[in-house]
Amino acid sequence: MSTFETIRTHRDGDLLVVTLNRPERLNAAPPAMFDEIRAAIGALEGVRAVLIAGEGRAFCSGADLMGGALAPGVDPGEATYKALTEHYSPAMLALAELGVPVVSSVRGAAAGIGCSLALAADFVVASETAYFLQAFVNIGLVPDGGASWMLPRLIGRARAAEMMMLGERVPAEKALDWGMVHKVVADDALDAEALALAKRLAAGPTRALGGIRRNLHAALDGSYAEALQREAEVQREMRGTADSMEGGMAFLQKRKAEFRGR
Template identity: 45%
Template sequence: MFETIEYSTENNVAWLRLNRPDKFNAFTEQMNFEITKALKEAERDQDVRCLVITGNGKAFCSGEDLAGVKEDTDHAEILRKRYNPMVEKLASFEKPVVAAVNGVAAGAGMSLALACDFRLMSEKASFIEAFINVGLVPDSGNLFYLPRLVGHAKALELAVMGDKVSAEEAKDLGLANKVIPLDSWDEEVSAFAENLANKPTKAIGLIKRYLRKSWDADLSEMLENEAYAQRTAGMTEDHAEGVKAFIEKRKPEFKGK
């Protein structure tokens, strides 16, 4: 089905692996389109309750493949056609998304990681706001997500200086949720994803949706949003199971319904 990525499912987790390891998983037009297609597939699949995005080989993603960039390239058209639909699909994806950053995430590769809900980093991984190094501006949602994660001043510093951010520094800044040793990488990423997949998926989707809306809402609007979300969550099978498990003093078995 795909040529530039690998897509598979296991234990209610969808795995999307960027698969151009010889090019450090740099984006091409085909890869952008295939990622968006895989996101739609994972969204439709009711058995998928968590999505992991990672890279094959040494890198997570080195950004746009500059071999395809010419002097007369219209960067705005590239973003509108290829990157923006991918980032918007991620933003509307109401299941938890984990970026398993196995190596360098540079430029739009960093943007892809920022657009995910959780970022796990290998101890050898790093982030680089590489846009400035080729005279460009961070894109693909980067200027939206970065200041929300690290604050305005640090976002400006990272974007303008273009310095490498190590995994430990990323964790200290709030860019990474967890730094994982190489010798336990696969095991810990799988465990993290499967833990998310076993949680009440509908409630997670509602949390994601209204946290996103909270940036532009006042208190009264958010109180009403919370009431609506709580009513919706309260009608799910997972809520009924959670209450039953609490009364019976056992661990709930959520089904994502």
């Protein structure tokens, strides 16, 4: 895999594992980290699922405020705008548009842009130590990284307002109760649980899983009639895949399907 400065990547069969790798800063994310995430997920030849994790005791403590917008002589508003529009937001869009499923493995803090990154996954596996935080209001700012779009759809407007306007931690168990995460596990079981789920998805019908991702994202803003039409169109596309043929044959032959991602 390519060599990066702020993340590590490695292949585990058909799975791409992306690890945020600034543990000494609780994986605080400078703009370059999101550039590297975008580069890593932009080269997915042969990859059928992505797992995103954080090295050490935190997933990501938010954007790195050292330098950049806080540097002497820099207009903080313009610097922040540039960081979001040229680095963080393009990476979040690239993640949303992936044609393969994504799992995030969250231990400790998932704060600010790190919260948005974690929740952008299709499945969030959290350890008992995990918490999710939108603390922007505490420093007179607003959530970014797509949080204002994502959170109301995940947990409803009232809970999103609570999270964003009060700026308080949402512990893992509360996040599970709210429907923000897929599963909460013991801290020492997190890595294995997240990896097992990601590998299960990587062994699935990749084209169909990608189609499901597309339909889910589009359905959040479209009408019921539009969803029905889109489902029909994507279903037509999937009927022509090798995985669909294999799934049908396996069903008729009463055996487990062996999907190849084609």
